[in-house]
Amino acid sequence: MSTTGNQMSDTFQFILGNHAVAEGAVVAGCKFFAGYPITPASEIAERMSQRLPEAGGRFIQMEDELGSIYAIIGASLAGAKAMTATASAGFNYMQEGIGYAVATETPIVIVDVMRLRGAEQPTHADVMQARWSASGDHEMIVLAPSSVQELYDYTIEAFNLAEKYRNPVIVLSEMTLSLMREKIKVKRPEELDLFNRVRPTVPPEDFVPFEAGLDGVPPMAKFGDGYRVLYTLNPHDKRGMITGDLDVYDDLYKRITSKIRKDIDSIVIYEKYEMDDAEIAVVAYGSESRSAKEAVRRAREMGIKAGLLKLGTIWPFHDELIRGIAEQVDKIFVPEMNLGKYVGEVKRASDCLAEVISLPLNKGRIHTSDEILKAIKGDD
Amino acid sequence: MEHPNKKYLRQGVLPHMFCPGCAAGQITNYFLYAVDQLGLDWDKLVAIGGVGCTSRAPAYLNTNAIHGIHGRNLPFATGIKLTNPELTVVILMGDGGTAAIGGNHLIQAARRNLDVTVLVNNNGSFAMTGGQVSPMTPKDATTSTTTRGNLEDNFDLCKLVEAAGGTYISRWTTAHPVQLINSIKKGIKHKGFSFIEVVGQCPTQYGRYVLGLRDPVSNLRWLKDNSITMKQAEEMDPEGKILVGDFVEKELPTLEERYIEMEQRMREAR
Numbered sequence: 001m002s003t004t005g006n007q008m009s010d011t012f013q014f015i016l017g018n019h020a021v022a023e024g025a026v027v028a029g030c031k032f033f034a035g036y037p038i039t040p041a042s043e044i045a046e047r048m049s050q051r052l053p054e055a056g057g058r059f060i061q062m063e064d065e066l067g068s069i070y071a072i073i074g075a076s077l078a079g080a081k082a083m084t085a086t087a088s089a090g091f092n093y094m095q096e097g098i099g100y101a102v103a104t105e106t107p108i109v110i111v112d113v114m115r116l117r118g119a120e121q122p123t124h125a126d127v128m129q130a131r132w133s134a135s136g137d138h139e140m141i142v143l144a145p146s147s148v149q150e151l152y153d154y155t156i157e158a159f160n161l162a163e164k165y166r167n168p169v170i171v172l173s174e175m176t177l178s179l180m181r182e183k184i185k186v187k188r189p190e191e192l193d194l195f196n197r198v199r200p201t202v203p204p205e206d207f208v209p210f211e212a213g214l215d216g217v218p219p220m221a222k223f224g225d226g227y228r229v230l231y232t233l234n235p236h237d238k239r240g241m242i243t244g245d246l247d248v249y250d251d252l253y254k255r256i257t258s259k260i261r262k263d264i265d266s267i268v269i270y271e272k273y274e275m276d277d278a279e280i281a282v283v284a285y286g287s288e289s290r291s292a293k294e295a296v297r298r299a300r301e302m303g304i305k306a307g308l309l310k311l312g313t314i315w316p317f318h319d320e321l322i323r324g325i326a327e328q329v330d331k332i333f334v335p336e337m338n339l340g341k342y343v344g345e346v347k348r349a350s351d352c353l354a355e356v357i358s359l360p361l362n363k364g365r366i367h368t369s370d371e372i373l374k375a376i377k378g379d380d
Numbered sequence: 381m382e383h384p385n386k387k388y389l390r391q392g393v394l395p396h397m398f399c400p401g402c403a404a405g406q407i408t409n410y411f412l413y414a415v416d417q418l419g420l421d422w423d424k425l426v427a428i429g430g431v432g433c434t435s436r437a438p439a440y441l442n443t444n445a446i447h448g449i450h451g452r453n454l455p456f457a458t459g460i461k462l463t464n465p466e467l468t469v470v471i472l473m474g475d476g477g478t479a480a481i482g483g484n485h486l487i488q489a490a491r492r493n494l495d496v497t498v499l500v501n502n503n504g505s506f507a508m509t510g511g512q513v514s515p516m517t518p519k520d521a522t523t524s525t526t527t528r529g530n531l532e533d534n535f536d537l538c539k540l541v542e543a544a545g546g547t548y549i550s551r552w553t554t555a556h557p558v559q560l561i562n563s564i565k566k567g568i569k570h571k572g573f574s575f576i577e578v579v580g581q582c583p584t585q586y587g588r589y590v591l592g593l594r595d596p597v598s599n600l601r602w603l604k605d606n607s608i609t610m611k612q613a614e615e616m617d618p619e620g621k622i623l624v625g626d627f628v629e630k631e632l633p634t635l636e637e638r639y640i641e642m643e644q645r646m647r648e649a650r
Contacts (some may be wrong), residue, residue, distance in 0.1 A: 032463055034455075052642060058462045063488040067455040074459025077446065078426075078467065082459065100449055119429065223444040223460060224467050226423045230439060233448030241392065242447070338601055 012185055017148045017178040021085065021111055022047035024155030027187060029194055030109070031057035031080040034071035034089060036064055039120060041113040044085035069097030070214075071283045076106045077231060079222030080123070080154045081159055085111035087175075088126050092133075097166050099134035102256060104231040105329040107162035107197055107208070109155070113173040121364025122175035124286060124337040130170050131315045137253040139260040141267060142315040144285040148182035154269075154312065156187070160195040161267065165260055166217050172338075173312070174287055176366075198263065200227060210252075211238040216259030260316055269312030270321065274300055278307025280376055281329040281354075283322070283346055285311040287366050288335045295372035300354065306376050314342065319349040326350035333375055335359040335367045385412035388422070390442040397436060403554045403580025403595025404434040404474075409503050410557055411437075411470065414564035425468045426460055428453045430482075432474040433508045434501035443589050451482030454489040456551040457496045465636035468568060469496040475508045475516040479537055483515075489542035490573045495634040497567040502537065503582035506591065509586030521590045529649060537577050542628050547572035549628040553579040555604035556624060563626065579622050581619075 015023070021044050025033070026030065033052055035045040049059040057080070062068045066084055072082035091112040101108050112130060116123045128144045137201060140191040143154040143163050145303035158169040200207050202220040209229045212218040221227030224378055230240040235249035243249075260267065274296055275281065284292035299306035309325055311318075322345075326332060333355050340360035345355040361367050398405045415425070423509035427438035438445040444467075448458050453471045461469055478486055478500045489496070505523055506512040512525040516537070520529045540551050548570040552560040561577060567574030581587055581599035588594045593602055607622045633641070 032459060034459060053646060058591070058639060060458060060462060062455065062458070063484050067488070069484060070449065070452040070455035071462075072461035073444070074456035075463040076459075077456075078460045078463035080459075080463040082463075096449065097452075104448070155416060167404060223426050224424050224464055228442055228444050230445040230447065232446075241390065363512065 001354070003103050003292070010186070011188070011209050012183055014181055014183050015148060016042035016043060016181050017151050017173065018113075019047050019149045020152040020153050020184055021173070022051055023186065024152040025109070025159070026051050026055045027192060028156040029081050029157035030083050030159060032072060032082040032241070033057070033059045033074035033084065034062045034068040034075070034082075035084050035086065036062055036068050037089045038090045038179045039089070041085045041087045041111065042180070043368065044111060045284075057158050064099065065093035069094040069104070072108050073097060073101055073104070073106050076108050077223055081107070081163065081168050083109040083111070083360075085113070087113045087115050088123075091126065091129070095133045095135070097137050099138065099180050100166045102134065103136070104137040105166035105220070105235045106231070107166050107255065108168050109158045109162050109171065110168060111155070111171045111173055113175060113178045115175045116364050117127070119364065120175065122177070122287070122337060122366075123362070123364060124288070124341070125362070127314065127338065128341050129334070132171050137257060137290070139257040141165070141167060141260060142172050143169070143269070143311065143312060144172045145177060145312070146285070146287050146289045146310070148177065150181065150194050150312065151177060152186070156192070160193075163195045163197045164217070165222060165263075166197065167260060167344060172286070177287055204228065208238050209240045212235065212255060212259070216262065218313070264316050264318055266315065267313060267324040268318045268321065270318070271310040271312065273308040273310065275307035275325070276308065277305055279305040279329055280331045281307050281309055281325050282333045282335065282372065282376070283309045283311065283348045284335055285314050285342065286337070288337060291369045292335055292372055294369035295376060298369060298373050299376050302377070304376060317345050317349065322346055322349035323351060323353065326353035329354050332356045333359055333372065335361070335372055337366060338362055384418065385409060388412045388415065388442060388471065389440050393440045395420050396440055398433060399584045401581065401583045401599070402433065403501050403503060403578065403582065404437060406554045407434065407472070407499060407578050407580060408440065409438040410529070410561050411472070411499060411564055413561050417561070418565055418568060420468060420568070422532045425470065426458050428469065428471045430473055432477055432478050432506075434472050434474040435477055436552070437472045440530060451477040451480070452485065452493070453477065454482065454485040454496070454498070456537075457483045458479045458489065458492075461494055461496060461636055462639065465495070466514060467641070471496060471498045473498070474507070475500060475502040475504065475514050475537070479515040486541065487544040490546040490575065492512060492547055492635040493547055493572045493632055495572055495636055496525055497564070497570075498576065499536065499564065500575070501580040502577050503580050504586045505582060511589055523589060536577065538627055541573075541575040544563045545573070546575045547630050547632050548574040548627060550575070550626045551577040551579065551622070552624050553603040553606065553622060554581060555600045559624070566626070570629070572632060
């Protein structure tokens with residue numbers, strides 16, 4: 001494989017999931033990566049250590065995951081698109097840093113390859129952690145790819161969203177996806193629609209660093225460009241000054257969360273399959289959506305009016321989308337590789353308009369289409 | 381007449397939150413004298429603090445500044461310097477952030493010879509949280525979490541940084557303003573990992589409870605009376621004294637220089 005410049009040479013590549021993440025990051029314009037080795041995410045760091053210097057970026061292996069998350073925040077404040085990658089156990093260490101990035105509105109991308117606690121199998125056990133684990137108020141954008149192609153595409157999208165909303169964006173990968181090879185179509189430069197953070201244009205003396213327009217996202221300076229911004233975790237006013245005024249605090253986090261919630265329709269990626277006349281729906285994310293799709297296809301062959309809602313973006317949670325499905329169908333099945341977590345949100349948003357049935361499987365593998373089909377048919 | 385360094389403060393930050401007579405205010409002031417005397421480009425400076433008394437200082441400066449996470453100052457600096465090696469990065473932190481929660485970051489940044497200057501206010505305790513024991517508190521000292529005396533030994537931060545690979549290492553106290561300002565100037569100009577430990581008074585916690593000295597002046601006098609130079613140390617038992625001076629000064633390639641050199645090699649190989 002050619003590794004020169006920003007692009008792989010061929011349109012199609014047969015590629016490892018973790019390498020697809022790295023290639024997606026490079027074409028998205030990532031210029032800094034800091035990470036700490038962990039199975040099954042290490043190949044992302046390995047690939048980035050090779051590729052970033054070729055693409056005008058820099059890589060460092062830090063002393064731990066705390067070091068990694070703060071190094072990428074520092075790099076982003078200095079103007080670089082920056083990323084780290086880890087797996088569940090390492091992701092634990094990054095939560096305070098994610099909170100810092102939320103508070104300071106620093107664009108960063110974090111790849112978390114989910115694996116079972118203390119074991120090396122895939123899982124969806126951390127689907128709530130990705131949303132809620134950082135202390136304090138925040139809205140999180142979390143993408144859940146289901147294939148190597150989506151690892152590549154969603155990594156690019158993650159950078160665009162981070163830059164647009166000045167917020168951390170998490171790509172929630174899974175152990176199987178990260179270590180399997182599939183054919184992907186890589187993007188040519190003209191196919192890319194990259195978003196770069198908006199820079200201030202006013203003179204430094206007129207710049208109010210945390211004052212946003214209607215989009216809720218303030219322009220972002222970089223260290224060394226003359227704007228001399230103070231970044232702090234503490235409650236801060238529009239000038240960035242630390243304040244004890246809790247009305248200011250309240251306003252700050254209303255803006256920081258609403259800048260994402262108000263754009264939920266454009267942020268959330270989803271795909272409907274056979275949903276037009278469906279009476280039974282499967283709501284799935286990540287690799288579970290692959291067997292769910294197969295189960296729906298087979299159900300249709302049997303004359304059962306089943307459909308699939310595949311969520312590419314699992315957070316922010318799109319209440320209206322789920323409510324619309326609940327209004328349409330009688331039953332919603334939610335297969336997950338955990339004890340049944342995301343289903344709680346689906347239930348809440350469904351508002352008793354449909355029966356929501358959890359299909360948990362916490363054994364380090366996805367459901368087979370047989371297993372989902374059996375549930376759809378009501379054989380249980 | 382306005383204080384000559386007031387021009388470096390953000391508008392509206394005063395009064396600051398340091399206690400009367402705190403070393404953090406002095407160290408901030410000495411740092412600003414050093415910046416002024418060096419004629420540093422204020423737009424290209426990044427001051428990094430964290431959580432704690434001294435780590436609050438960057439929030440008062442009207443330069444590029446980070447404030448907010450305890451002990452993680454050096455990882456922030458690593459990302460900043462690798463992204464833009466032209467920036468001058470100065471870190472202000474206390475002994476808690478440096479020797480306790482951020483200890484590994486200190487070792488690794490020194491090992492990498494990252495081109496930054498670390499200015500540590502060592503007041504021998506976690507002062508902001510109520511004077512708890514720190515890795516710098518001497519054995520037997522009574523603090524709010526060692527009410528029957530500290531069972532643990534402290535250690536020499538400068539020796540740790542020397543062993544890890546720091547290339548400019550110096551220690552003074554707040555009772556040595558001229559030497560300290562010179563040292564900060566040297567540290568900022570030095571290419572590589574500069575580490576300056578300032579043994580500073582805390583009349584509110586360490587001074588009051590460990591030394592039994594409540595007022596700033598007697599604390600400063602104590603620091604002066606208990607400091608010895610390396611030359612003096614040769615002629616007496618240095619036990620219990622604060623050894624001051626420039627300990628290490630050497631030129632070695634920085635991490636940033638090594639990176640740039642690698643990129644140069646890659647270009648030539650193409």
